Amino acid sequence: MADIMRYAGQAVFYVCAAALTGYLSFRPLYQQTHPGLAQIKLSFSHGAQRVEDCRRLTTKEIAALPPSERRPNTCSRERHPVYVEFSIDGELLYSKSLEPAGLSKDGPSRTYQKFLVEAGVHAVTARLRDSGREAGFDYEMEQQLTLAPGQSLAVDFRSEAGGFILK
Amino acid sequence: MDAIRGLLRFPLDRLERLLGTVFPAHWNPLFNLGALGFFFYWVITVSGIYIYIFFDTGIHEAYQSIEYMTNEQWYLAGVMRSLHRYASDALIICLLLHMAREFSLGRYRGARWFSWVTGIAAMMLIYMAGISGYWLVWDKLAQYVAIVSTEWLDWLPIFGEPVARNFLAPGSLDNRFFTLMIFLHIAVPLFALAVLWMHLQRVVKPVINPPRGLAAGSFLSMLALSLVLPAVSQGPADLARVPGNVGLDWIYLPLFPLLERLPGSVTWSAAMAVFLILITIPVLPPMKRSAAAVVDLGNCNGCTRCDLDCPYEAIAMVERKDDSPFSMMPQVSASLCVGCGICAGSCPTSMPFRRRADLSPGIDLPDFTMAMLRDEVEAVAKRISGPGRLIVFSCQHGVRASDVKHGSCAAVSLRCIGQLPPSFIDYVLSRDLADGVLLAGCKENDCYNRFGLRWTEDRLAGQRDPHLRARVDRRRLKTVWCGAGGNAWLDAELAAFSQEMASLESLPGKAHAQAPRVKEDAAHG
Structure with missing residues (x-):
């Protein structure tokens, strides 16, 4: 093959390689969610109440401890599981008893869930119990939310802030 | 195994012959994939050092600093950013083709097992480095990549707090996060380079530089692409919104839609299975080992x-x-x-x-x-x-x-x-x-x-x-x-x-x- 043709062939190769790289680097566009949908994330990291309340140690118990470890109170490490329910427009989408983290079950219970909903007005209900009770809830939130298309709303939980919070 | 190799060999052989009609034998890109990979690695390194000078690790400043490079100093920093991006893509293409070709030719067994295994490790590190780079731009694509990858990682019970909670809502993210990411984005490629050094330890007279003409052609094509189609951001990340339409880099991120849509148990099982197959493939049958001299x-x-x-x-x-x-x-x-x-x-x-x-x-x-x-x-x-x-x-x-x-x-x-x-x-x-x-x-x-x-x-x-x-x-x-x-x-x-x-x-x-x-x-x- 004549040199000129070879060089032309090489140029064609470089152009094709660059074009392919450039195209695949951005296209085709990927649509993560339908444009008419919104997203609600339910996520929290919350340590439930302890299985046993803290109590004062007796004088005898304090005396039995090594001097460097003597303290007035003792608390059990284990926590209750956190039970959570999450509903949108009356439909229960998520309910789970979340075990506390850690070998001694003394860590927080955690969850991270995503729900896609049509944009518009929705009644969102989130309930949570962390006291080990069999029925009822310790925290509850019911709210009418107006979600715009493409909006991402987070439902978090912080007991010190009074319960569920919207972000 | 031979059938799979044959399936790969057929198109690669045709492509080799086609390229052989226009390139001299020692310039054929398919015969220089490893060396081209090294070449693109150095292009990425030099361009990366330059854009690091202007990069700011603040949450808002990260995006703004990259916008400055792209729009205000487009003639140098913008070109460097584009080169950084496109050379990374070219590196992945070279590595995938290199791996497919060596496999199709049976060059992964016997004495070559070490190079194969270290090559797989290097490829994984280079992928990690590239993906961490997408986060740093902190645009819509970065938001998508960050959320999908952290949600995927969170399936493993190894993190105390779900990492994806960092992207829960506006205000969740800390400035230190980008400091950590830039550290990873520099440290992981350096680690990959160390693994690549090991990759070559059992290769006699390794070719780590492509022929000058091929290197020049490859560089010029990436430079031309950077000028004609500069890499641009896709709008600032907004954690109050779903990224929606994203211009995904299908060279680096083709599996992200699957990671996003399939359960973690499926994707992690598939990833582990592929990893185990790739790592053990040098010892899988049929073994044909000739007697030593x-x-x-x-x-x-x-x-x-x-x-x-x-x-x-x-x-x-x-x-x-x-x-x-x-x-x-x-x-x-x-x-x-x-x-x-x-x-x-x-x-x-x-x-x-x-x-x-x-x-x-x-x-x-x-x-x-x-x-x-x-x-x-x-x-x-x-x-x-x-x-x-x-x-x-x-x-x-x-x-x-x-x-x-x-x-x-x-x-x-x-x-x-x-x-x-x-x-x-x-x-x-x-x-x-x-x-x-x-x-x-x-x-x-x-x-x-x-x-x-x-x-x-x-x-x-x-x-x-x-x-x-x-x-x-x-x-x-x-x-x-x-x-x-x-x-x-x-x-x-x-x-x-x-x-x-x-x-x-x-x-x-x-x-x-x-x-x-x-x-x-x-x-x-």
């Missing part, structure tokens, strides 16, 4: 040629402790030797002119000795007749000997074309076993055993020991580096060469073929 000290003078020619560093010269007058001797490492026979081909005592009992070179393959090779040559020579008789020495990684069907030809299969001592060519012609000798091997610049073809060419040209003797009529010798799929090419060359040899019958060259037997010195080089 064996040294015969009685015929070895410690000339070091086998050591110099071994492509796998399987031979080391060590001190000789017997009462021989020679001080050094070769020692073969059975775990590194693949039985290619290049050492036997380099041994000056691999001399077919010796008496039958004497044909025991200083180093030889126990399961395919030089004596066996001579017997086979003599046997096939009896099967050919008529004008234009040819004996073909073919590499088993090129066109198979059984596929050589031309009427007046017979083929002898070698482990590698470098296994053939040049004296065998002299032997065939001077004993009138054939009118011509044709060597058929792997494609030029793409020898399965890396140096077999190169050493053979050097030996024939008298540039490397053992030389082909000057008395051999070069018109009666032809080389065809056609590779495994080059049957049609080889057939055409055979037909033409046979006809050419037939026409030489009455010429003086024939006198050479009829020359009386010459007693050869065993040490002849």
Whole structure:
């Protein structure tokens, strides 16, 4: 093959390689969610109440401890599981008893869930119990939310802030 | 496994041949994928150092600093950003093709297992480095990549707090996050470089720089792409919104939609399965391991040629402790030797002119000795007749000997074309076993055993020991580096060469073929 043709062939190769790289680097566009949908994330990291309340140690118990470890109170490490329910427009989408983290079950219970909903007005209900009770809830939130298309709303939980919070 | 390799080999072979029509053999991009990968790595490094000067690690400042580079200083920082992006894509393309090609050619077993395994590790690190780079831009694509990858990682019970909670809502993210990411984005490629260094430890004379012309062409094409289609951000990240439409980099991130849509149990199981298959593939059946070369000290003078020619560093010269007058001797490492026979081909005592009992070179393959090779040559020579008789020495990684069907030809299969001592060519012609000798091997610049073809060419040209003797009529010798799929090419060359040899019958060259037997010195080089 004549040199000129070879060089032309090489140029064609470089152009094709660059074009392919450039195209695949951005296209085709990927649509993560339908444009008419919104997203609600339910996520929290919350340590439930302890299985046993803290109590004062007796004088005898304090005396039995090594001097460097003597303290007035003792608390059990284990926590209750956190039970959570999450509903949108009356439909229960998520309910789970979340075990506390850690070998001694003394860590927080955690969850991270995503729900896609049509944009518009929705009644969102989130309930949570962390006291080990069999029925009822310790925290509850019911709210009418107006979600715009493409909006991402987070439902978090912080007991010190009074319960569920919207972000 | 062979079927999978065949499926990969077919398109790659076609592409190699197509590129071979426009590139010189040593410029063929598919023969330089590893070196091109290194080249793009350096382009990424230099461009990355430049854009790091302007990069700010604050949550809002990260995006703004990149916008400054792209829009205000587009002529340098913007071009560097684009080069950084496109060279990263090109690196991944090179690595994937490199891996697919080496697999399709069976270059992942035996002595090559170490390079294969470290190559897989390096590829994973380079992927991680690239993906961490997307986060730093902190645009919509970064938001998508960050959320999907952290949600995927969170499926593993190894993080105390779900990492994806960092992207829960506006205000969740901390400035320190980008500091951590930039650290990872620098540290992981450096670690990858260390693994790449290990990747080359068992490769003799590794090629880590592509030919200058190929490097220049590759760089210019990336530069042109950076100017014509600059890499741009896709709008600032907003955790209060779903990223929606994103211009995904399908070279780096083709699996992200799957990670996002399939359960973590499925994606993690698939990832682990693929990883285990890739890591264990060098030891999976069918194993075809040839016996390692064996040294015969009685015929070895410690000339070091086998050591110099071994492509796998399987031979080391060590001190000789017997009462021989020679001080050094070769020692073969059975775990590194693949039985290619290049050492036997380099041994000056691999001399077919010796008496039958004497044909025991200083180093030889126990399961395919030089004596066996001579017997086979003599046997096939009896099967050919008529004008234009040819004996073909073919590499088993090129066109198979059984596929050589031309009427007046017979083929002898070698482990590698470098296994053939040049004296065998002299032997065939001077004993009138054939009118011509044709060597058929792997494609030029793409020898399965890396140096077999190169050493053979050097030996024939008298540039490397053992030389082909000057008395051999070069018109009666032809080389065809056609590779495994080059049957049609080889057939055409055979037909033409046979006809050419037939026409030489009455010429003086024939006198050479009829020359009386010459007693050869065993040490002849």
